[in-house]
Amino acid sequence: MAKLRIKLNEILDxxxxxxxxxxxxxxxxxxxxxxxxxxATISEIYNNQRKTLTKEHLEIIFDTLELDNINELIEMTDD
Structure with a gap:
């Protein structure tokens, strides 16, 4: 089953x-x-341990980090 992966750790690094x-x-x-x-929310997202994400979380992180494309922050994996 495909899973959503947040790439916050890579971006911050x-x-x-x-x-x-x-x-x-x-x-x-x-x-x-x-x-x-x-x-704790940032830590859970960073470590891909957060079970639920709100649209607001994604928008705030995306805007704060001045990303150009949402694909920089999220991806689907085949794990």
Whole structure:
């Protein structure tokens, strides 16, 4: 069965950004610096352990990392 894989770990590694830095970037850009986006959410997405993803999560991460194409962030695998 095909599975959705989030490539956040690859993106952050390529950009030299830590999960903690991403959380700070998200909070600053989307929540006026307030502590709103959960660190655990980023960790679960980074490690492909998150069972559910919201459209909002994907949009916020996509926008914060200034990606050009959603395929940079997600892919389907045959695992």
């Amino acid at each position: 390529n950009k030299g950004i830590t999960q903690k830095q991403l959380k700070q970037m998200i909070d600053n850009k989307h929540f006026n610096g307030q502590d709103k986006f959960r660190t």
